[in-house]
Amino acid sequence: MRIICIGAGASGLCFAYKLQRSFHNFTLTVYEKNEGIAGVWRENTYPGCACDYEAHNYTYSWEPKPDWPSVYAKAPEIRKYFEDFAQKYALNQYCKTQHQVTGARWNDRDGVWQVQVRDLIIGSVINDTCDILINASGVLNAWRWPDIPGLKQFRGPLLHSAKWDEGVTLAGKRVGLIGNGSSGQQLIEALQPTVRHLTVFIRQPTWLLGPFGEEPRAYSEQEIDEFKTRPGLLLEKRKRFETRVNSYFGVCLKDSNTQAQIRDHLTCEMKKKLQNQDQEKLFIPDYGVGCRRPTPGVKYIESLTAENAEIVLGDIREVTANGVVDHHGKEHCFDILVCATGFDTSYKPRFPLVGLKGQNLQVEWSKDVKAYLAIAAPDMPNYFVFYGPNNPFASGAFLATVEFQAEYMLKFCDRWQTENIHSFSPKMEAVEDFLEHAAQVIDKTVWVDKCRSWYKSAPTNPRAVNLWPGSGLHYIEAISEVRADDWNITYKGNRFEWLGNGFSQAELDPTCDLAYYVRETDDGPFLSRAKRRKILTKSGQFNAKATPTGSFSLESMPKGREHSTRLDEVVAT
Numbered sequence: 001m002r003i004i005c006i007g008a009g010a011s012g013l014c015f016a017y018k019l020q021r022s023f024h025n026f027t028l029t030v031y032e033k034n035e036g037i038a039g040v041w042r043e044n045t046y047p048g049c050a051c052d053y054e055a056h057n058y059t060y061s062w063e064p065k066p067d068w069p070s071v072y073a074k075a076p077e078i079r080k081y082f083e084d085f086a087q088k089y090a091l092n093q094y095c096k097t098q099h100q101v102t103g104a105r106w107n108d109r110d111g112v113w114q115v116q117v118r119d120l121i122i123g124s125v126i127n128d129t130c131d132i133l134i135n136a137s138g139v140l141n142a143w144r145w146p147d148i149p150g151l152k153q154f155r156g157p158l159l160h161s162a163k164w165d166e167g168v169t170l171a172g173k174r175v176g177l178i179g180n181g182s183s184g185q186q187l188i189e190a191l192q193p194t195v196r197h198l199t200v201f202i203r204q205p206t207w208l209l210g211p212f213g214e215e216p217r218a219y220s221e222q223e224i225d226e227f228k229t230r231p232g233l234l235l236e237k238r239k240r241f242e243t244r245v246n247s248y249f250g251v252c253l254k255d256s257n258t259q260a261q262i263r264d265h266l267t268c269e270m271k272k273k274l275q276n277q278d279q280e281k282l283f284i285p286d287y288g289v290g291c292r293r294p295t296p297g298v299k300y301i302e303s304l305t306a307e308n309a310e311i312v313l314g315d316i317r318e319v320t321a322n323g324v325v326d327h328h329g330k331e332h333c334f335d336i337l338v339c340a341t342g343f344d345t346s347y348k349p350r351f352p353l354v355g356l357k358g359q360n361l362q363v364e365w366s367k368d369v370k371a372y373l374a375i376a377a378p379d380m381p382n383y384f385v386f387y388g389p390n391n392p393f394a395s396g397a398f399l400a401t402v403e404f405q406a407e408y409m410l411k412f413c414d415r416w417q418t419e420n421i422h423s424f425s426p427k428m429e430a431v432e433d434f435l436e437h438a439a440q441v442i443d444k445t446v447w448v449d450k451c452r453s454w455y456k457s458a459p460t461n462p463r464a465v466n467l468w469p470g471s472g473l474h475y476i477e478a479i480s481e482v483r484a485d486d487w488n489i490t491y492k493g494n495r496f497e498w499l500g501n502g503f504s505q506a507e508l509d510p511t512c513d514l515a516y517y518v519r520e521t522d523d524g525p526f527l528s529r530a531k532r533r534k535i536l537t538k539s540g541q542f543n544a545k546a547t548p549t550g551s552f553s554l555e556s557m558p559k560g561r562e563h564s565t566r567l568d569e570v571v572a573t
Helices: 010-022 073-087 182-189 221-229 233-245 248-252 258-274 277-283 299-302 363-369 400-416 428-442 472-478 529-536
Strands: 001-008 027-032 095-097 099-107 112-119 127-128 133-136 158-160 174-178 197-202 309-313 316-319 323-326 331-335 338-340 384-385 421-426 487-491
Touching: 001 010, 001 112, 001 127, 010 400, 027 099, 073 331, 099 127, 112 133, 133 400, 174 182, 174 323, 182 197, 197 323, 221 233, 233 338, 248 258, 248 472, 258 277, 258 299, 277 309, 299 309, 299 338, 384 400, 400 421, 400 472, 421 428
Parallel strands: 001 027, 001 133, 027 095, 133 384, 158 338, 174 197, 174 338, 197 309
Antiparallel strands: 099 112, 112 127, 316 323, 323 331, 421 487
């Protein structure tokens, strides 16, 4: 079985690990365009770059790191985690860095993908083939400049958060910053204390949720030692945080008590910090909490209300040689202009991907994005994508989702390797049914509120919201089993040729127990989904009321913050 994986970030490394752990008789090549592995955590080097997810939970579920130095990890620390992971499990043997996939075409006669790869060191093009193609390049991997007239006319240094020039000195300079998403907020907090003046241009305010876990701080040596030596201590901490993340979907239902109470609470907290009615419209959104990705914004208000900072709300008219003209026509002059305006999040492949009937997924998804459960596309045989359209980015844990997506893909790899399969691709009718159902659920969420978000390609159309219609746990359960009836599966000849000569492989292995099913008790798997779920999730062993910090609520917010209201209800669906 020949597999090509595109990208050696968190998803690609997870796939390589799980493939290596369970399979033999395969070849795997992971093509990575950068000089090394770790994906977005290698590419992003801007000041203040960090993960707003607690470090102990920004790991693979089976690979904890007891010695994280602080509650939230900086980009270089996360990059090292993935580099160490690859080294530990010998995954670098599969990776070819500075090799960029530039095109792929499905050859239906031979049942293979023909893949073009550019060697970025010498510039030559390699033609490779594989039986199964995995796209692990990620959603946040193609940074782009904002579409603002005159942007390239600016005479000073022009920086982008995802392509940072570390040779530019910002201290003591007049700096303009465009954007107030996660990267923008981290840049605001990092730059404001050192620059001469900071002007931030935003198109709309954003909700500030505060730290997603504990308050930011360094761990003591004693804490780190206890994480290493006390059995169960770190596991309990990780489970507590993950439980809060997995309880978040109720917040996103626009008519829920949870949404109303958290919105009231956050509004009250922001007003307390501002103490200025005139500034409220600059900071407090008029859409629901979660329409855009909520951000911690720990020092956001404090930074932007400092004497050397200002905020400008509204669209930018143009960029000039000297600075930025706002929507009122006022020109703001700068020494340096920084764009924290994100990535191309259209989900289109970054290269021509031509499947059955000559259809190019780049073209198809530029018109209408249609994917199967965020992992596959119609008429794209033997092709999987990590975190494709309708993923649970807004309601689940990123790395946990990646793990379960990898396992789903490998279930198909197992079938391909053992069942004489030529190709498999999701049926269009299954995709259409899914999208119809998804739109009905999403229409009841704050994701369709009128906000600007990379979650969606149109402001209020539920079909344009590329999120999973439910919680992260809901998604994990949805992909826990392969629904073969949703797939077009073709075979190389007789579909039962895989039965072979009539002997079980166990009979040909002299070390096997040929009576393995004879036992003293029935310890076999349970045959209903409900029973399996209860056993897997240890149903009945946890008391939610006894552990309020396990739910996403005002009670579960970091200690030390004042609350104007108490949340007693978490919406369950």
